[in-house]
Amino acid sequence: MKVDIISPGTYTYGSLVLGGILRDRGHQVRISRTPVSGGEVTLISLYSTLQLLDPSIKELTGPRDRVYVGGPVCICPEMVLGELSADAAVVGEGEDIVASLVESGPEGLPGVAYREDGRIVKSPPKPIMSLDHPLPLIPEDLKQQNVRGANVYIETHRGCLGGCTFCQVPRLFGRTIRSRSIENVLEEVREMKRLGVRRVSVSGGTGSLFGYRSQLNKDALIELLSSLSEILGKRNLSVPDMRVDLVDEEVLEAIRDYTIGWVFFGLETGSERILKMMRKGVSVEDGRRAVELAKSLGVKAGGSFIVGYPTESREDFEETMAFMEETMLDDVFVSIAEPIPGTSLAEQVLTSSREEIPLFQEHRGEYSSLKFLEAEARCFELMLHGESCKPIPRALSGELYNAYLAETRTQGADISRVMALLEKYRNHLL
Numbered sequence: 001m002k003v004d005i006i007s008p009g010t011y012t013y014g015s016l017v018l019g020g021i022l023r024d025r026g027h028q029v030r031i032s033r034t035p036v037s038g039g040e041v042t043l044i045s046l047y048s049t050l051q052l053l054d055p056s057i058k059e060l061t062g063p064r065d066r067v068y069v070g071g072p073v074c075i076c077p078e079m080v081l082g083e084l085s086a087d088a089a090v091v092g093e094g095e096d097i098v099a100s101l102v103e104s105g106p107e108g109l110p111g112v113a114y115r116e117d118g119r120i121v122k123s124p125p126k127p128i129m130s131l132d133h134p135l136p137l138i139p140e141d142l143k144q145q146n147v148r149g150a151n152v153y154i155e156t157h158r159g160c161l162g163g164c165t166f167c168q169v170p171r172l173f174g175r176t177i178r179s180r181s182i183e184n185v186l187e188e189v190r191e192m193k194r195l196g197v198r199r200v201s202v203s204g205g206t207g208s209l210f211g212y213r214s215q216l217n218k219d220a221l222i223e224l225l226s227s228l229s230e231i232l233g234k235r236n237l238s239v240p241d242m243r244v245d246l247v248d249e250e251v252l253e254a255i256r257d258y259t260i261g262w263v264f265f266g267l268e269t270g271s272e273r274i275l276k277m278m279r280k281g282v283s284v285e286d287g288r289r290a291v292e293l294a295k296s297l298g299v300k301a302g303g304s305f306i307v308g309y310p311t312e313s314r315e316d317f318e319e320t321m322a323f324m325e326e327t328m329l330d331d332v333f334v335s336i337a338e339p340i341p342g343t344s345l346a347e348q349v350l351t352s353s354r355e356e357i358p359l360f361q362e363h364r365g366e367y368s369s370l371k372f373l374e375a376e377a378r379c380f381e382l383m384l385h386g387e388s389c390k391p392i393p394r395a396l397s398g399e400l401y402n403a404y405l406a407e408t409r410t411q412g413a414d415i416s417r418v419m420a421l422l423e424k425y426r427n428h429l430l
């Protein structure tokens with residue numbers, strides 16, 4: 001059959017994997033980041049809630065027959081099928097069912113939702129046993145893609161031991177870690193390199209959980225990084241996300257010796273109270289220690305922070321500012337708490353009063369002339385603060401100021417739209 005896989009804007013790793021499975025079944029598969037037509041079946045791979053509101057994606061699903069949508073947003077299939085005229089949403093992992101879906105439709109398959117006689121029929125997902133898969137379908141222009149500095153993020157494992165309230169990973173993939181074999185990952189990366197892909201990032205929730213069984217299996221991660229580095233060169237390999245309680249000297253030394261030498265910790269906040277509410281399972285002190293250890297071993301440390309979490313007070317926020325000063329990170333990412341569908345945070349936002357959510361509060365402080373909401377003001381302030389706390393601070397040029405301003409406004413507007421969408425489907429999300 002002729003199958004079009006559309007991964008709007010960015011090739012998701014999942015879209016490449018499903019493309020490979022269908023190619024090996026003998027289908028004629030075309031994969032694209034922009035709309036294409038002519039296939040007998042269209043698969044659309046989404047990576048964010050906001051894509052459901054994108055007119056170009058709504059248009060994609062309208063006039064076609066047999067359109068199936070996949071991606072984390074399908075955790076709430078009523079929302080996907082309510083916003084897009086798709087024929088089915090794939091709620092679970094797609095690898096085992098994609099061939100049957102394309103060849104015979106969604107009826108009777110696990111982990112799909114589709115309309116029948118005006119109602120939505122859903123079947124529970126069935127987790128796949130082995131994550132090893134055939135070579136992905138690697139499009140010509142993957143080598144030109146740039147996702148935070150990498151051409152592609154490849155998945156090495158699924159699941160997370162953590163239960164952070166704002167994260168979809170445990171809900172989507174569970175809290176048992178399933179890892180690919182090292183050889184399966186290496187084979188894929190060799191093929192990507194042969195086709196011109198140079199920069200690869202390995203991910204899967206939190207990098208150091210690769211190979212985890214009964215305890216942190218550092219040897220598996222170290223062996224993986226060392227082998228990938230031999231193929232790609234250390235300048236082209238990154239391991240973005242780590243939990244602060246799942247790194248030690250050996251893991252950090254491997255990051256230093258086999259990758260670009262950066263680690264990114266999900267630090268989230270400097271407020272012990274908010275960290276507990278986020279069910280992060282670590283303390284502020286754990287974060288401090290991990291950053292110090294990384295730096296002492298010559299690894300550059302970045303950190304991500306979340307502002308505007310429900311009930312976050314000005315005092316909580318000031319603790320985050322102080323934490324940032326102490327840790328002097330080489331880079332920081334700041335985001336406003338986003339209630340991603342299927343997370344406890346989304347449920348909390350839907351059941352909290354508006355006064356508890358900084359994104360709904362008018363900002364009356366230092367940045368009131370910018371007409372920010374409180375969460376936006378904190379986001380902007382922390383971004384500026386992050387610059388001044390770097391070991392080598394950058395001068396705050398007008399250009400940088402405006403870039404942070406624009407980023408803050410985009411985040412605020414996007415999350416407000418997500419909240420409105422959640423409100424519309426609240427019955428299905430609670």
Ligand code: SF4
Pocket residue numbers: 160161162163164167168169170205206243266
């Ligand atoms: S540690 Fe990271 S991947 Fe795991 S639940 Fe928390 S945020 Fe998600």
